[in-house]
Amino acid sequence: xxxxxxxxxxxxGSNIAATVDVKxxxxxxxxxxxxxxxxxYQYMCSQSGQELIQSAIKEHALTxxxxxxxxxxxxxxxxxxxVSKAGLNPYMLEIANIRExxxxxxxxxxxxxxxxxxxxxxxxxxxxxxxxLKAGETPVTKRALVIGGGIAGIQTALDIAEAxxxxxxxxxxxxxxxxxxxxxxxxxxxxxxxxxxxxRMVDANQQENITIYAxxxxxxxTGFVGNFHAKIRRKxxxxxxxxxxxxxxxxxxxxxxxxxxxFNLGMDHRRAVYIPxxxxxxxxxxxxxxxxxxxxxxxxxxxxxxCAAGAIDYKQQDTFVEQDYGAIVVATGFRPISMExxxxxxxxxxxxxxxxxxxERLMNAAGPTSGTLLRPSDGTHPKTLVFxxxxxxxxxxxxxxxxxxxxxxxxxxxxxxxxxxxxxxxxDVYVFYIDVRAPGKNFDEFxxxxxxxxxxxxxxxQVGKIVPEDGKLKVQASDLLANEQLHIDADMVILAAAIEPxxxxxxxxxxxxxxMDTNDFFTEAHPKLRPVxxxxxxxxxxxxxxxxxxxxxxxxxxxxxxxxxxxxxHKDRLVGNPCIAQPDELMCNGCSSCEKVCPYGAITYAxxxxxxxxxxxxxxxxxxxxxxxQGCGACTVACPSGAMDLKGFSxxxxxxxxxxxxx
Amino acid sequence: MKQENLIDAVxxxxxxxxxxxxxxxxxxATCPAFEAMEYHPHQFVDMVERGKIEQLMQxxxxxxxxxxxxxxxxxxxxxxxxxxxxxVRLAVIRQQGMNHLKPEQIPELLNPxxxxxxxxxxxxxxxx
Numbered sequence: 001x002x003x004x005x006x007x008x009x010x011x012x013g014s015n016i017a018a019t020v021d022v023k024x025x026x027x028x029x030x031x032x033x034x035x036x037x038x039x040x041y042q043y044m045c046s047q048s049g050q051e052l053i054q055s056a057i058k059e060h061a062l063t064x065x066x067x068x069x070x071x072x073x074x075x076x077x078x079x080x081x082x083v084s085k086a087g088l089n090p091y092m093l094e095i096a097n098i099r100e101x102x103x104x105x106x107x108x109x110x111x112x113x114x115x116x117x118x119x120x121x122x123x124x125x126x127x128x129x130x131x132x133l134k135a136g137e138t139p140v141t142k143r144a145l146v147i148g149g150g151i152a153g154i155q156t157a158l159d160i161a162e163a164x165x166x167x168x169x170x171x172x173x174x175x176x177x178x179x180x181x182x183x184x185x186x187x188x189x190x191x192x193x194x195x196x197x198x199x200r201m202v203d204a205n206q207q208e209n210i211t212i213y214a215x216x217x218x219x220x221x222t223g224f225v226g227n228f229h230a231k232i233r234r235k236x237x238x239x240x241x242x243x244x245x246x247x248x249x250x251x252x253x254x255x256x257x258x259x260x261x262x263f264n265l266g267m268d269h270r271r272a273v274y275i276p277x278x279x280x281x282x283x284x285x286x287x288x289x290x291x292x293x294x295x296x297x298x299x300x301x302x303x304x305x306x307c308a309a310g311a312i313d314y315k316q317q318d319t320f321v322e323q324d325y326g327a328i329v330v331a332t333g334f335r336p337i338s339m340e341x342x343x344x345x346x347x348x349x350x351x352x353x354x355x356x357x358x359x360e361r362l363m364n365a366a367g368p369t370s371g372t373l374l375r376p377s378d379g380t381h382p383k384t385l386v387f388x389x390x391x392x393x394x395x396x397x398x399x400x401x402x403x404x405x406x407x408x409x410x411x412x413x414x415x416x417x418x419x420x421x422x423x424x425x426x427x428d429v430y431v432f433y434i435d436v437r438a439p440g441k442n443f444d445e446f447x448x449x450x451x452x453x454x455x456x457x458x459x460x461x462q463v464g465k466i467v468p469e470d471g472k473l474k475v476q477a478s479d480l481l482a483n484e485q486l487h488i489d490a491d492m493v494i495l496a497a498a499i500e501p502x503x504x505x506x507x508x509x510x511x512x513x514x515x516m517d518t519n520d521f522f523t524e525a526h527p528k529l530r531p532v533x534x535x536x537x538x539x540x541x542x543x544x545x546x547x548x549x550x551x552x553x554x555x556x557x558x559x560x561x562x563x564x565x566x567x568x569x570h571k572d573r574l575v576g577n578p579c580i581a582q583p584d585e586l587m588c589n590g591c592s593s594c595e596k597v598c599p600y601g602a603i604t605y606a607x608x609x610x611x612x613x614x615x616x617x618x619x620x621x622x623x624x625x626x627x628x629x630q631g632c633g634a635c636t637v638a639c640p641s642g643a644m645d646l647k648g649f650s651x652x653x654x655x656x657x658x659x660x661x662x663x
Numbered sequence: 664m665k666q667e668n669l670i671d672a673v674x675x676x677x678x679x680x681x682x683x684x685x686x687x688x689x690x691x692a693t694c695p696a697f698e699a700m701e702y703h704p705h706q707f708v709d710m711v712e713r714g715k716i717e718q719l720m721q722x723x724x725x726x727x728x729x730x731x732x733x734x735x736x737x738x739x740x741x742x743x744x745x746x747x748x749x750x751v752r753l754a755v756i757r758q759q760g761m762n763h764l765k766p767e768q769i770p771e772l773l774n775p776x777x778x779x780x781x782x783x784x785x786x787x788x789x790x791x
Contacts, residue, residue: 344736344737390687394739394740395739396739398741434688461687461688461691462687462689464690464694464733465692465693476693477692478691478703478705480686485692
């Protein structure tokens with residue numbers, strides 16, 4: 001049976017009509033077999049355009065529709081709804097892209113018109129073979145997984161949990177809190193980072209809907225939007241979480257004293273059994289197996305002897321949690337880059353050259369110097385401090401640094417400089433900048449305060465080299481506005497190191513089949529209109545894993561991300577894509593090629609009985625799980641016998657399009 | 664050489680795109696010959712970008728650049744100021760009507776203290 005097809009050619013104002021003779025296209029396509037109605041209109045996507053389509057469907061009893069317009073990326077959903085409201089199956093619609101693939105790329109109207117006719121002809125040939133399709137539905141697991149327990153992950157989890165959905169936070173460190181927990185003060189208000197963060201950490205711990213898996217890692221993720229399945233490795237702490245009271249006695253008595261303390265960036269030491277900081281959540285001790293004498297040599301056992309709760313368990317093994325989730329949030333954060341490729345700044349030669357994050361710890365009351373600013377080399381009070389901005393940021397792509405602006409350095413440097421001058425008015429503070437970028441709310445005022453009220457010397461220029469000599473740091477720099485070369489004898493130098501995504505981000509992106517950019521930041525689905533979703537359905541992005549951002553921006557994005565997750569979890573069922581793979585069991589020889597290429601694990605095999613010339617025979621044939629198949633088409637290409645087909649994009653339909661183009 | 668050709672010659676022979684410069688001044692900060700140059704490395708890059716090549720060619724400072732390549736090594740944008748300076752020096756050397764060495768001049772240059780090889784190579788280099 002031939003379909004009764006209607007063709008609708010859109011002008012898109014002058015977007016199409018300027019280089020395509022739309023009237024001629026409609027006229028020519030009207031002569032095609034099966035076409036009973038053809039017309040053109042200025043804006044098919046407008047309400048009156050849609051009404052035109054709907055009334056034509058009714059008036060001419062159309063069974064198929066071809067719309068020659070913009071890319072299906074733009075309005076396929078609109079037009080599917082349009083035809084559906086007029087009583088047609090939404091999959092009886094085909095769109096011929098005569099804008100992006102035709103009018104926009106041709107200058108000559110004759111060529112453009114010819115091509116538009118050919119594209120329309122192909123769509124008509126395809127729609128002749130279209131069959132009504134119905135999308136399957138899948139249930140939604142109403143639980144979210146948040147990977148990363150920094151401020152981004154905490155905020156996203158809190159918002160989702162408060163909406164009533166259970167959330168699991170997986171954090172690789174023994175405590176949640178992330179980088180913000182290491183900061184001293186926050187710009188531009190100078191409130192104490194711990195004072196504003198730790199209540200949120202406690203909230204997360206106390207919120208009934210949140211489960212925190214600290215010291216854990218996501219091992220594997222399978223499934224698809226609404227139906228993910230994750231395997232979480234809970235690394236052995238050698239401490240029974242259910243018994244440890246967090247009293248901290250073990251962390252005081254452990255005889256292994258010389259373990260570099262990562263919370264203070266290695267500037268002081270902790271014991272082999274430790275709690276990262278006083279407000280850690282969960283407040284449970286962890287034994288560092290690399291340094292514990294009992295675990296390394298089988299001798300010691302001090303912590304076990306003194307633990308009143310009997311929580312120490314040297315035989316503890318990694319355990320695994322398996323859980324279903326409807327949505328996954330990536331909040332893996334950042335770290336400062338290594339300074340090893342910037343040896344002109346003498347970072348490896350002098351302990352008095354520090355990164356900004358190290359400086360945060362040196363200024364912090366819980367830091368290695370208990371908040372008194374002292375030179376790491378000799379413990380004296382520094383008088384002259386030099387801050388160097390853009391260390392490793394805004395570099396060409398020669399592998400030394402990062403091509404992007406790290407965004408937070410201008411502001412935290414202004415904060416550091418201001419705090420120095422405030423606490424120690426006898427200091428001389430220099431900031432070498434390329435540009436001061438302070439576009440946030442109250443940001444420029446903050447930086448100006450550092451310069452105007454606190455007398456920080458802002459110098460436009462870079463530091464060229466630093467040479468440690470006689471207990472001083474000889475800083476050679478340029479002052480571009482004065483066109484001078486400066487030589488400063490500094491006591492301390494603070495490098496604003498660029499930030500980079502957490503190094504585990506790449507393997508996680510592979511696990512989640514989520515795209516990232518060349519700098520390993522996760523890519524959002526649309527840079528303007530879908531900033532917190534990844535291109536992979538059901539995977540959402542929160543915080544600096546998506547790009548450099550400060551705390552206010554991170555928190556806003558984290559809440560936006562939570563809103564998107566709630567929108568998904570609120571649905572009971574998700575309507576799937578009906579364009580999924582379908583095997584022809586009579587042609588399938590059970591070779592497993594399709595199963596091997598399927599990225600979603602949607603294909604299984606079943607033994608079925610078939611009638612043959614020699615009587616009934618059992619054969620192994622492929623079966624597609626319609627809830628899991630995403631319609632990527634990999635199996636249809638892999639199938640050596642041509643048994644696998646994609647609904648809505650069958651081999652016959654595609655060949656018909658090719659034939660129509662070549663006619 | 665015409666002005667445009669000069670700019671092209673300097674850019675071509677150096678392989679440097681001065682537009683990549685973000686004016687951070689790290690080249691000037693790192694330059695050990697800073698005092699000896701009336702135009703400093705960052706100005707140099709800027710002058711090439713603005714096409715002030717002739718002004719640079721007349722500068723004595725270009726001959727004081729040590730070619731230590733510290734600016735090339737440390738430039739965050741991979742601009743290579745030292746290579747630009749070398750290109751300007753080459754432009755001076757290759758100017759028509761300058762630095763010519765004619766065969767008849769050679770006998771008067773012959774000096775017992777000067778290696779003959781130097782005269783020969785100078786002749787090869789500057790005869791055109």
